[in-house]
Amino acid sequence: MDETQLRNFLMIGRCSSITEAADRLGIAQPSLSQQLLRLEDEVGAKLFDRTSRGVAMTDAGRMLQEHAGAILLSMSRAREEVQAAEHLPQGEVTIGLPATASLILGVPLLQAAMEKMPQVNLRLREGLSATLRRSLGEGRLDLAILYDTEGARYLSAKTVARETLLFVGPPGDFGDRDDLGIATEPVDPGLVKKRKLILPSLTHGLRKLIEGRLQIGHLHNTVRLELDSLTHTKTLVAGGFGYSLLPHAAIMHELARGELSAAHIAGVDLSRTVAIARNPTQAITRAAMEISDLAAQLLHQLIENGGWLAEAVDPS
Secondary structure, three states: OOHHHHHHHHHHHHHOOHHHHHHHHOOOHHHHHHHHHHHHHHHOOOOEEEEOOEEEEOHHHHHHHHHHHHHHHHHHHHHHHHHOOOOOOOEEEEEEEOHHHHHHHHHHHHHHHHHHOOOEEEEEEEOOHHHHHHHHHOOOOOEEEEEOHHHOOOOEEEEEEEEEEEEEEOOOOOOOEOOOOEEOOOEOHHHHHHOEEEEOOOOOHHHHHHHHHHHHOOOOOEEEEEOOOHHHHHHHHHOOOOEEEEEHHHHHHHHHOOOOEEEOEOOOOOEEEEEEEEOOOOOOOHHHHHHHHHHHHHHHHHHHOOOOOOEEOOOO
């Protein structure tokens, strides 16, 4: 099955006549009939029924018609992208960022895209990871930064880093701090069991990660508040209303100002992967590919420069 066969098949369908389709295509009618027979043999189904007025598409033919249009469109886009490879990427790209990723990546990505890809209109959408996953699946996003994508096999994900959640409390709660504002000594897991937590709701990916890891460590705890707002969570923790578990990127400015305290939990793995994901059923443009590569590059630079407390992962 090749592009010519599909185009000729679609022409027969539009004309409802092999003779008329052959005239429009500028080829002999017997030759077109042979092409159709070979295509039917290849797909293993009859594509047209002969009628007194010409031909009528079968159910199998209508199914192939739908796929053929999508295939030819993808081939056309691929050809255009390859032909434009020597030029600057252009077009529109929409990327979704969770709140924490947006804090460290949003502005740098926009600035770098405007400088390096002036013909690309980059749009940022901030939202919960679950919302971003759904938007990718529905084709409303080209790309998204997602955490722990192992459970989303329907997406194509490139892991770029791994970051660890910290136990976060009010200012001065965990003793001496290092240059990043993190306690020099990890806290005992038993302390976590004694503290009431402020966590996202049960539908939030972060909540699922936290509860799963704490259960592994037998650290059953009391959730005092469920709150899907990073800003309000930090305000309440700073005011002494509870504790939370957040990545360093979400609290680095508060730690620098002494408004919060943070510590690692001894013997508990609270790390999560960070990936750049897309929907593999959607055609990817060169512009989207370039933005994906740029986002990965910037995230790795942030790690190297100390702007993001995470461990880089080689996606290759």
